Amino acid sequence: MLLHDINPSIKALTVIVCVLILSVFFDPVTPMLTLAVTAAATFIFGKVSFKRWILLFSPFIFMALIYIWSALIFSRTHEGETILWSWGILILTEESLQRALSLGLRVLSFTSLSLLFILTTKPSEFLLSLMQQCRLPPKLAYGIMAGYRFLPLMKEEFEIIRSAHRIRGVPKARSLPEKIAELKRYAVPLLAGAIRKAERTAMAMESKGFTGDKNRNYYHKIAVSPKDWLFFAFFIAMVLASAYISWFFGFLQLYNGEL
Amino acid sequence: MASLRNQSLIKCEHLTFRHEDEQKPVFKSIDFTLYPGEAILLLGPSGCGKSTLAFCLNKLYPEAVDGELEGTVSYKGKMLEEFRPGEINKHIGIVFQDPESQFCMTTVEDELAFGLENMKTPPEEIGCKIDEALKLVHLLPFKHALIHTLSGGQKQKLALACVLSLKPEILILDEPTANLDPASSHELTRIIKRIKDERALSLLIIEHKLDDWIDLTDRCLVLNREGEILFNGSHADCFNTYAEELQAEGIWLPNTVKAGLLTKKAGIFTGKELPLNHEEMIAGLISPDSALQFLDNKKNTPTCLEKQTILSAKDLSFNIGPKELLKSISFTVKKGEFVAISGSNGSGKTTLSRLLAGLFSPSSGEILYHDRPLSSWKEHELRNKLGYVFQNPEHQLIADTVTDEIAFSLKIQHMPDNEIQKIVQTTLKQVNLLHHGDMHPFSLSQGQKRRLSVASMLVNEQELLLLDEPTFGQDAKTARELMALMEEKIQSGSSVVMITHDMEILHSYADKVIVLSDGEKIYEGTPAELWKEQEIMKLASLKVPYIEKLKDELRAMSRREKLAFT
Numbered sequence: 005m006l007l008h009d010i011n012p013s014i015k016a017l018t019v020i021v022c023v024l025i026l027s028v029f030f031d032p033v034t035p036m037l038t039l040a041v042t043a044a045a046t047f048i049f050g051k052v053s054f055k056r057w058i059l060l061f062s063p064f065i066f067m068a069l070i071y072i073w074s075a076l077i078f079s080r081t082h083e084g085e086t087i088l089w090s091w092g093i094l095i096l097t098e099e100s101l102q103r104a105l106s107l108g109l110r111v112l113s114f115t116s117l118s119l120l121f122i123l124t125t126k127p128s129e130f131l132l133s134l135m136q137q138c139r140l141p142p143k144l145a146y147g148i149m150a151g152y153r154f155l156p157l158m159k160e161e162f163e164i165i166r167s168a169h170r171i172r173g174v175p176k177a178r179s180l181p182e183k184i185a186e187l188k189r190y191a192v193p194l195l196a197g198a199i200r201k202a203e204r205t206a207m208a209m210e211s212k213g214f215t216g217d218k219n220r221n222y223y224h225k226i227a228v229s230p231k232d233w234l235f236f237a238f239f240i241a242m243v244l245a246s247a248y249i250s251w252f253f254g255f256l257q258l259y260n261g262e263l
Numbered sequence: 264m265a266s267l268r269n270q271s272l273i274k275c276e277h278l279t280f281r282h283e284d285e286q287k288p289v290f291k292s293i294d295f296t297l298y299p300g301e302a303i304l305l306l307g308p309s310g311c312g313k314s315t316l317a318f319c320l321n322k323l324y325p326e327a328v329d330g331e332l333e334g335t336v337s338y339k340g341k342m343l344e345e346f347r348p349g350e351i352n353k354h355i356g357i358v359f360q361d362p363e364s365q366f367c368m369t370t371v372e373d374e375l376a377f378g379l380e381n382m383k384t385p386p387e388e389i390g391c392k393i394d395e396a397l398k399l400v401h402l403l404p405f406k407h408a409l410i411h412t413l414s415g416g417q418k419q420k421l422a423l424a425c426v427l428s429l430k431p432e433i434l435i436l437d438e439p440t441a442n443l444d445p446a447s448s449h450e451l452t453r454i455i456k457r458i459k460d461e462r463a464l465s466l467l468i469i470e471h472k473l474d475d476w477i478d479l480t481d482r483c484l485v486l487n488r489e490g491e492i493l494f495n496g497s498h499a500d501c502f503n504t505y506a507e508e509l510q511a512e513g514i515w516l517p518n519t520v521k522a523g524l525l526t527k528k529a530g531i532f533t534g535k536e537l538p539l540n541h542e543e544m545i546a547g548l549i550s551p552d553s554a555l556q557f558l559d560n561k562k563n564t565p566t567c568l569e570k571q572t573i574l575s576a577k578d579l580s581f582n583i584g585p586k587e588l589l590k591s592i593s594f595t596v597k598k599g600e601f602v603a604i605s606g607s608n609g610s611g612k613t614t615l616s617r618l619l620a621g622l623f624s625p626s627s628g629e630i631l632y633h634d635r636p637l638s639s640w641k642e643h644e645l646r647n648k649l650g651y652v653f654q655n656p657e658h659q660l661i662a663d664t665v666t667d668e669i670a671f672s673l674k675i676q677h678m679p680d681n682e683i684q685k686i687v688q689t690t691l692k693q694v695n696l697l698h699h700g701d702m703h704p705f706s707l708s709q710g711q712k713r714r715l716s717v718a719s720m721l722v723n724e725q726e727l728l729l730l731d732e733p734t735f736g737q738d739a740k741t742a743r744e745l746m747a748l749m750e751e752k753i754q755s756g757s758s759v760v761m762i763t764h765d766m767e768i769l770h771s772y773a774d775k776v777i778v779l780s781d782g783e784k785i786y787e788g789t790p791a792e793l794w795k796e797q798e799i800m801k802l803a804s805l806k807v808p809y810i811e812k813l814k815d816e817l818r819a820m821s822r823r824e825k826l827a828f829t
């Protein structure tokens with residue numbers, strides 16, 4: 005069984021519920037265990053290569069490190085905390101280290117859950133599923149799908165507009181105000197072009213008889229089966245188990261407005 | 264005859280359409296009827312409201328825009344307003360001009376399914392309907408392909424398949440081949456002809472280039488610049504009575520008609536009517552020999568070229584990632600030379616032109632302009648000496664008024680105001696836009712935009728002008744005006760490098776042709792030699808221009824006649 009076969013809406017729901025549960029707790033162990041299991045699931049059942057995963061994951065590691073760093077340096081120290089290390093006005097306590105780690109790992113566990121969803125779900129299938137399971141209006145869903153196709157075209161258009169300016173002898177923008185002026189000059193034709201394209205596509209959709217009617221028969225049926233709920237149950241159980249283990253070793257804390 | 268059938272499919276009465284803030288209607292008092300099984304060719308200069316009319320017949324307008332539609336359109340006797348939203352689209356399908364913006368899904372299969380789902384087709388039937396439609400246009404192997412990976416020709420075939428899968432009774436084609444190379448557009452017309460015969464479709468075809476469409480349409484409907492009906496009747500009547508008027512309106516004539524007109528004036532074509540096909544053309548000529556003599560005389564004598572090389576490309580290659588877009592291309596452009604670059608869609612022509620313009624840097628190899636590597640030129644120096652015209656005129660235009668557009672690069676050079684004024688005036692006069700100086704460039708007509716975009720590249724008296732398919736989708740008049748500007752440019756000693764699919768331009772203007780295929784140069788030489796290289800022509804999806812084809816035939820005939828005498 006692959007993660008790609010899980011119903012996208014249920015998958016999204018699973019991720020959201022896991023994130024909600026995780027945010028109730030504030031300790032380093034629960035998110036760390038969740039992170040480990042989620043990442044493992046992404047590799048084993050999602051067939052995602054480690055290289056691709058880490059590429060997307062690494063910016064968040066960086067972000068987590070900054071969080072940890074600032075939580076360490078600028079944390080409030082309370083009376084009675086165990087001091088591990090101090091240097092001048094900088095004091096590192098065991099409690100603040102724990103808080104910092106909790107925060108950093110929390111960010112990473114959220115990221116890993118999101119990546120699990122993003123890397124194993126096709127956008128078009130997600131939209132189809134949202135229409136079929138969550139009653140998302142087709143007008144919105146197909147609009148998003150058509151817009152999704154525009155992204156690479158927009159990039160092309162941007163290149164062309166930039167070339168057009170170069171051809172006319174516009175000097176390269178060097179200073180910041182020049183760059184802002186340049187961006188302004190590009191924005192109008194870019195938007196005008198996008199609007200024209202959008203209008204044409206809207207007409208093409210209408211010409212194929214699209215009315216936005218909610219009673220559609222779908223060629224690609226995205227069904228919900230017991231295995232989807234099994235997936236849901238497994239992940240919820242996994243997060244709760246992480247919390248239990250954390251509690252068992254005495255780490256578990258409820259989030260109580262720290263930081 | 265079609266007109267004997269009393270049951271009309273589409274009937275327009277006194278149809279007038281006006282955009283919200285504009286006084287002048289796009290088209291006015293259009294009356295015409297489309298009968299079952301009939302195919303109508305809708306002609307007119309660009310901007311005369313052909314597309315708008317097509318959208319009104321399909322009920323896309325006036326709903327999609329702020330506009331006002333007067334008069335009535337009925338389908339099988341029922342007014343269009345009485346149809347529920349989306350219902351009429353099952354009966355009247357349309358293929359648009361732009362291959363990029365008529366899809367809303369990512370894969371071929373999903374795109375077809377989208378239309379069928381809209382029509383509430385039972386899901387279990389959709390699969391086989393998709394296969395059936397794809398088979399019709401020979402795209403079945405691409406069923407699971409991503410749409411953006413298809414070529415322009417394939418995209419248009421897909422658009423056709425999408426419409427056909429809904430089994431419409433009427434098919435409207437809005438310049439479906441405007442963005443395609445000669446071979447792809449020929450293929451598309453043949454597919455449409457076959458489907459029309461198999462399915463008894465009624466067609467309304469809007470096109471600029473008529474040659475491939477004449478044999479599959481029954482009559483033509485001509486709009487003039489004002490958006491009124493100029494003519495409605497058979498092709499023969501249309502071209503016999505109005506050939507010259509059509510030419511003046513900027514409508515492309517079929518090549519046979521054009522050749523007929525030419526030879527008739529010279530007195531060597533004696534057919535009663537202007538020829539609509541090759542056989543009629545041959546039949547109408549007095550004798551193959553006199554015609555050959557006449558046509559050979561017409562050929563331009565090659566211009567004497569100066570020796571000076573102005574641009575030379577050496578071993579140019581260009582890669583994006585592992586993809587080789589251009590492979591080791593070398594050639595030179597001499598002073599006063601007209602070089603044409605041709606090849607099928609996606610063969611690397613535009614990429615090459617961007618390299619030559621210094622917009623991209625080659626992955627390897629070198630470009631020398633005036634014996635100096637392009638990379639060592641200062642940007643503003645280079646731009647004053649080398650001009651580039653984009654395929655889409657709108658891409659060229661960046662100022663708020665026509666005058667500013669011309670003055671734009673002069674202002675950057677900090678030229679004194681009175682001098683700028685002078686240059687702007689002469690340039691505007693040259694391209695015949697003197698009275699439009701205060702208008703916004705985007706509000707000009709298609710042809711005016713084209714002229715303005717070229718004019719913006721004339722002000723610095725650039726010695727080399729690169730043009731990327733400047734005649735694409737333009738009417739005959741615009742193309743003629745553009746080529747006149749190019750001739751002037753050449754006369755003044757500048758060089759022109761033009762990417763084009765238009766074999767007539769190659770034939771009558773180019774000194775040298777460079778043919779690309781899959782990023783490789785497969786031909787460099789005169790156009791006359793190129794027509795003999797059948798392998799290359801086929802590989803690059805080119806077609807021999809009609810006059811050459813005619814001459815070949817005439818030569819063969821005269822040989823046969825001589826044999827018969829001896």
